[in-house]
Amino acid sequence: MSNHNIASACTSEQCRRGLSAKTAMRWIDAQGNRCDYSFGDLETQSNRFANALASLAIGEGDIVFTFLPKMPEQFFAFLGTLKTRAVCGTLFANFGEEALLDRLGDSGAVCLVTRKSLYKKVARIRERLPALKYVILVDGDDDPANGVIGYARVMAEAASDYGVQPTGADAPSVLHYTSGSTGKPKGVLHRHGSLASQIATSQTVLGLKEDDVYWCTADQGWVTGTSYGIIGPWALGVTQLQYGGGYEAQTWMDLLEREEVNVWYSAPTALRMLMREEESIFASAKLPRLRTIFSVGEPLNPEVIAWSRRLLRHDIYDTWFQTETGAIMISNRPGLEIRPGSMGKPCDGIEPAVLADDGSVQPDGEQGNLCLKTGWPSMFVTYLNNQSVYGSKFKNGWYYTGDTARRDADGYFWFMGRSDDVINTAGHLISPFEVESALLEVEEVAESGVIGAPDDLLFEKVVAYVQLHQRFQPSRELELKIRLHVSNRASSIATPQEIVFCDGIPKNKSGKIMRRVLKARYLGLDAGDTSTLEI
Numbered sequence: 001m002s003n004h005n006i007a008s009a010c011t012s013e014q015c016r017r018g019l020s021a022k023t024a025m026r027w028i029d030a031q032g033n034r035c036d037y038s039f040g041d042l043e044t045q046s047n048r049f050a051n052a053l054a055s056l057a058i059g060e061g062d063i064v065f066t067f068l069p070k071m072p073e074q075f076f077a078f079l080g081t082l083k084t085r086a087v088c089g090t091l092f093a094n095f096g097e098e099a100l101l102d103r104l105g106d107s108g109a110v111c112l113v114t115r116k117s118l119y120k121k122v123a124r125i126r127e128r129l130p131a132l133k134y135v136i137l138v139d140g141d142d143d144p145a146n147g148v149i150g151y152a153r154v155m156a157e158a159a160s161d162y163g164v165q166p167t168g169a170d171a172p173s174v175l176h177y178t179s180g181s182t183g184k185p186k187g188v189l190h191r192h193g194s195l196a197s198q199i200a201t202s203q204t205v206l207g208l209k210e211d212d213v214y215w216c217t218a219d220q221g222w223v224t225g226t227s228y229g230i231i232g233p234w235a236l237g238v239t240q241l242q243y244g245g246g247y248e249a250q251t252w253m254d255l256l257e258r259e260e261v262n263v264w265y266s267a268p269t270a271l272r273m274l275m276r277e278e279e280s281i282f283a284s285a286k287l288p289r290l291r292t293i294f295s296v297g298e299p300l301n302p303e304v305i306a307w308s309r310r311l312l313r314h315d316i317y318d319t320w321f322q323t324e325t326g327a328i329m330i331s332n333r334p335g336l337e338i339r340p341g342s343m344g345k346p347c348d349g350i351e352p353a354v355l356a357d358d359g360s361v362q363p364d365g366e367q368g369n370l371c372l373k374t375g376w377p378s379m380f381v382t383y384l385n386n387q388s389v390y391g392s393k394f395k396n397g398w399y400y401t402g403d404t405a406r407r408d409a410d411g412y413f414w415f416m417g418r419s420d421d422v423i424n425t426a427g428h429l430i431s432p433f434e435v436e437s438a439l440l441e442v443e444e445v446a447e448s449g450v451i452g453a454p455d456d457l458l459f460e461k462v463v464a465y466v467q468l469h470q471r472f473q474p475s476r477e478l479e480l481k482i483r484l485h486v487s488n489r490a491s492s493i494a495t496p497q498e499i500v501f502c503d504g505i506p507k508n509k510s511g512k513i514m515r516r517v518l519k520a521r522y523l524g525l526d527a528g529d530t531s532t533l534e535i
Contacts, residue, residue: 004192005167006174007082009199010234011043012164023239026213026259027072030245037072039237042079045072045155047162049080052154056111056134060085060165063107063175066220067091067100067114067122070244073138073151074220077113078230082173083164087189089175092221093118098438098489101125102184103177104132107384113151116140169193169377175384176223178323179422179431187384188323194227195235197327197378201347202232205319205333207292212262215241215255217270222428223323224296227378228265232327249277253285260289267297269426271304271316272457282311292334294319297427298459299415302340318344320415322401323429324393326378330413343405343413350376354407359396362406367416370405371398421515423452425460428493432515435496438489439464442482444472447505450496451519464496465518467505474501 014020020040028034037045058064064081066088068074074090081088089107091100100121104112108131112122115138122135126146134147141150173192177185202208206228214233218225233240241259245251247270256264274282293308293316300318308316319331320343330352332344346352351373354362362368374397383390393400404416423430432450439448447467452460466482468474479499487495500522506514520527 003164003166004169004171004195005082005085005164006192006195006231006235007046007079008164008167009195010079010231011039011046014039014234014237015043017237019237022237024234025072025075026239026241028241028243028245028255028259029071035072039234042075042234044160045076046079046083047160048155048158049076050083050162050164051158052136053081053084053086053111054162055154055158056149058084058086058111058134061172062086062111063089063109064111064113065089065091065104065107065109065175067093067095067112067118068138068220069093069115070219070242071138072242073113075230075242077136078220078226082192083162085165085167085171087172087175089177089187090220090226092219092491092493094492095121095221096438096487096489096491097121097125099185099434099491101128102434103187104129106177106184107175107187110134111136113138119148167192169196170381172381174226176226176323179429179434180389180420182433183431185431185434186386186389188223188380189382189384190326190378191381194326194378195231197376198227198232199235200349201328201331202228202236202238204348205317205328205331206232206263206265206294207334208233208236208238208263210237212291213239213241213260213289214263214265215243215259215261216265217243217267218265218296222297223321223326224265227327247273249274249281253281256290257286261287262289262291263294264290264292265294265296267427268295268300268304268318269298269458271295271308272301275304275307276457279311285312287312287314290314292317294331296321296328298424299341299343305338305340318342320344320413324380324399324401325372325376326380327376329372329376339408339412341414342408343415345411345413352407352413353398354405354413355398355400359398364407364409367404367406369419370401370403370413370415372401373397374399421451423450423460423462425452425455425462425493426458430462430494434490435462435464435486435494436513438486438494439466439482441489442485444468444478445482449505449513449515449518451515451522453498453519453522455497458497461497462494463498463500463522465500465502465505467502 024039025037138151174190216229317332354368435450449465455461506517
């Protein structure tokens with residue numbers, strides 16, 4: 001069996017190529033302290049973590065999650081887990097208790113890697129996670145009675161060599177949860193064979209070269225942060241900048257300049273935030289090494305491209321893919337004329353189409369379902385424990401993405417919207433169902449309905465319609481209570497930017513919330529056919 005192991009490609013293979021002394025990761029923390037890790041360091045640290053898992057009898061088929069902010073241990077744990085042929089899932093550090101419970105419970109995760117400040121959330125739900133045997137604390141000590149293991153101790157005791165067993169292309173690898181418009185989040189399971197797509201697009205779209213310095217700003221809780229913040233670049237032997245701080249315009253410009261970044265991959269929300277800053281920040285920036293800027297996560301406004309051309313003196317190339325696709329599918333890229341606002345053209349080997357609801361191909365210029373011909377290497381293999389929903393995404397050899405689009409006469413694709421109620425806020429897909437569920441836990445709330453509404457910065461903002469029990473009245477204090485509760489239970493990203501108190505939530509006769517009616521009401525549009533409304 002040939003070895004398709006993702007972690008081996010990122011570490012062992014690079015060492016075999018003679019790159020063991022080359023800088024793989026330039027780590028810069030929020031205070032500006034920096035530390036370089038070579039490919040040899042990645043190999044050693046991931047090997048130690050693999051051996052640590054093996055000492056706990058964790059291996060092939062088991063599910064291990066990281067619940068960490070961006071920090072070096074995130075990368076060692078991710079790669080080490082994949083070396084054992086266990087599945088590695090990644091969680092955003094701002095997830096609340098219910099979000100954690102849904103994902104850790106559904107997956108049956110046996111191990112979680114986190115830090116003390118975040119473990120407090122896990123501790124409160126630990127008894128509801130019977131499969132979770134071990135919690136490894138990167139900054140804590142052993143607590144055997146609670147299955148808590150100190151990272152420093154177990155890594156110090158682990159050997160630095162690890163023999164990765166041959167890993168087939170179809171062996172499960174990475175697990176990301178994504179939100180739908182109804183029901184709980186779905187676990188998108190990928191395979192080690194996804195490496196082929198991630199390498200190919202890192203070369204042909206991002207244009208990465210071995211002597212580049214590359215910076216992907218995405219968190220590893222997001223598929224961009226694993227596919228293009230770990231896998232693709234390191235499998236090509238490329239040096240990555242990883243920054244542990246948050247958004248700050250001057251700091252970002254300083255990093256691009258000082259670290260001589262060649263290729264920068266970010267998101268439209270971050271770029272729109274930069275647009276709001278003082279222009280002097282960019283006028284003074286010297287970026288002679290910067291070759292290309294890419295964007296992902298939500299449609300890129302033409303205004304952002306014009307701004308970048310004027311102030312950064314660079315085009316921004318928009319890319320499109322999903323958690324389910326595992327790698328870039330459609331993109332703008334060097335050598336292809338940018339049509340501002342478009343998704344670009346398909347990547348090599350990818351066959352998209354715009355299909356009508358009956359499966360027929362729409363004429364150019366007509367909106368329809370954006371679909372992909374199945375069979376690309378990074379295509380997800382299932383929704384964990386939800387095969388029926390997985391099957392519903394495929395029809396006659398096409399994967400239905402849930403996005404709607406049109407294609408122009410020159411083969412460029414243009415994003416039009418979602419075919420469901422999922423909210424894309426700052427590139428993160430938010431389930432209205434999850435937010436509604438959290439809202440209903442608030443004592444004062446009788447009913448709730450959640451929609452996404454257009455927003456100049458976030459692309460879409462979360463808007464919550466809330467009906468209170470009769471004995472309660474709206475107030476600023478209640479709004480704050482609601483926001484805090486959603487943040488603690490779901491995530492800060494899912495927290496409503498706007499709360500609208502109302503007398504009732506429109507539902508159909510089967511009790512389904514009519515979110516399109518709420519959205520039309522919010523936007524001042526005609527709600528269309530309301531004959532099935534209950535109220």
